Amino acid sequence: MLITGASGGIGRALALLYAAPGVTLVLWGRNAQRLQETAAACRECRAHVLTREIDLADGKAAIIALRADDEATPCDTVILCAGLSDMKKTSEKTEQPEMVLELGLVNYATPAALTMAAAERMQARGGGAIALVGSVAAFHDLPFAAGYGGSKAGLARFASSARIALAPLGVRVSLIAPGFVDTAMSRRIVGPRPFLVTPENAARHIISAITENRAEVIFPWPFRVLRLIDKFTPRPLREAIMSRISADQKPR
Template identity: 85%
Template sequence: MPTGNVLITGASGGIGQSLALHYAEPGRTLVLWGRNVQRLEDTARLCRDRGAHVVTREIDLADGKASLAALRTDDGTVPLQTVILCAGLSDMKKVSEKVEQAEMVLELGLVNYATPAALTMAAAERMQARGGGAIALIGSVAAFHDLPFAAGYGGSKAGLARFASSARIALAPLGVHVSLIAPGFVDTAMSQRIVGPRPFLVTPDQAARHIIAAIAKDRAEVIFPWPFRVLRLIDRLTPRPLREAIMSRVNADQKPR
């Protein structure tokens, strides 16, 4: 499967940084996007030390039109064979709140679903003209469960999951391969905000290896670690009234960004 020149969003830390370091090697160009300029430059420096040519861009995926313009500009300079849409936000209703904040839900929808979906099609349009490419969308196991304290987050990832499965079918005849990656808890700054346990926690490096393997093998969907595949099956087999009764008793909290 294509690797070549690689675009990674969310490359200023966490999974995105680990992916960049795995892909960094002589002869490869990495296009790294992130919101934090200093951390993004730290990632770029580490990748350059490994011999890669690196282009960076400070950008917030909450601005969808700017993100589309940026992809087309960067692809015009560095034709992209692999695009990994890794940037995301994780927020939930605080225990002290009655409902999720409307503005937060809107931002989650833009960053986690709408902009990555639009970027997928923008990248695919360029890739198909060159014979194809690979696009990986980083979702979450939260997409597969009804989380009453995180309807905005889970809903944004569920939308991304359905988009990915549909886009995979639509773009395959054009030589563009789409994969959905749905991790559980990854030990990043985002998950470290969660108050409470993070079962089956994996490192960003472990997550990056799963993602790279999924792209290389053209996997339609990858869920990791394995206990979350079991939980998804259980969720599917549980009658809705029972599932709702169980999930209505689940709660969580999160530290501020």
């Protein structure tokens, strides 16, 4: 099993839920200390743990790393959880172009490429499961987070297309779309985080999506309702509502 973003909130919770005697975990993260903390906690549960420090903004390096890790430890399940969020601060006129680029690479381009790299290897062994962690931000036009929402919308469309393409090869693809989860990422938000869930709760949703081979899991449930409302609201009304919504964040 390979988990990206294992040094962070949801990825760490996932690693800990899977950690057990006889289980091999390949954990990826960028921050060495946080990654080793996760690895140590998983080893306490007597899992066999391998780690890799990697910056997913470098997609080509990530593809090479996945092939190397899967060669050494064939992975039947890959959870692409790492992600980055950002929004326009109220003091700024536009989102930062460099950050919009990084969001596209880390949240969309690299996980999409890693999905195909993993699928290529899984199909040769008869199949496997891949979960892509997106966001409910994919389903709404967020004027203060076009870069984040756009990257997650791209991931959502990629996941639903790849699911159809890879099913005949025995590779199951699931998209996970969380609302607010209480991790370092959402703690940067200034203002309310409605329907907040714990990272452990999020991890349980992800595990059951994989076990049940679900195409898409949106949680908690009020975000499923919001998505439907958004879908059936006429564009002029939607734009009028969304243009009145603002948000802010604390520095990283």
